[in-house]
Structure formats: C-alpha cells, structure tokens
Amino acid sequence: MTAPTRTCIACGRKAEKNRLIRLVARDGRVCLDTRGTLPGRGAYVCAGGGCLERLARDRRGRLHRAFRGPVEPGDLVAAAEAQPAPRH
C-alpha cells in the first residue's frame, strides 16, 4: 500500500500526506492544522525546505487560489519564523 499523497501549494511537489502540514482557512485566516482535525477546506505545504516561509511571504496569490478567496497568512508567518533552517 502506498501512502496518500498531497501537493504542496508552495512548490507544487507531491509528498506523502504525513510529511506535509495541513492548512485550513478559518474566518479569512490561515491556521495550521497540526493535528489534522480542523474542519473546512484544507491545503498542504511541505513541513520543511522553506515552503512555509515562501507561502507566508507569498504575494502571488497561492493561498488565495488554494482557498478560493482572500485569506490572511495568519499563523503561517509565526510558524515560518519558528521553523529551523531547512536542511538538504
């Protein structure tokens, strides 16, 4: 059995769902759904490699497209700042 995959909305790469962070838009703000339990439309972003940071600073509407409407990066910014430097 292969694990379910999702596409990162920052880099467009596919990864196993459990290696991605689920994002949910609530009241026009993006929340990190770290437990995978929040209801609503979800989007996925890589847990490392700078994708969170890229998305937090995104000015090209990736978030808007993913959530089909205007959203504030909200928790994304704090989460990106709390991320350790990506290792490759």
Ligand SMILES: [Zn+2]
């Ligand atoms: Zn990514």
